[in-house]
Amino acid sequence: MDKEFHLYDIVEMKKQHPCGTNRWKIIRMGMDIRIKCEGCEHSVIIPRREFARKMKKVLVSAEEL
Numbered sequence: 738m739d740k741e742f743h744l745y746d747i748v749e750m751k752k753q754h755p756c757g758t759n760r761w762k763i764i765r766m767g768m769d770i771r772i773k774c775e776g777c778e779h780s781v782i783i784p785r786r787e788f789a790r791k792m793k794k795v796l797v798s799a800e801e802l
Contacts, residue, residue, distance in 0.1 A: 740789055745799040747775065748792050754779070760796060 742748060746763050750772075753759040758776025765771035770788045773780040783791070 740792055740795075742789075742792065742795055743799050746795050747797040748772070749794050749796050751791050751793050 742763060744763055744766050748761050748763065749759050750761060754761075754774050754776065756774060756777040756779070758774055760775035761772040762775060763770060764773050764780065765782075766785075768785060769782045770785055771780055771782045772788070
């Protein structure tokens with residue numbers, strides 16, 4: 738089963754970011770997904786399959802914003 742996520746969703750990853758926050762915003766989607774840490778604004782690009790495996794859950798979906 739694929740987890741559902743969309744552009745601009747706020748997601749929680751399995752591992753916390755070194756800054757202490759575990760809230761990430763999806764800011765780009767394609768073959769790779771770019772996520773930005775909500776705490777320190779650091780952004781990371783990871784392959785879609787790896788992202789789907791490491792994502793825990795969607796905290797706030799883009800439709801709610």
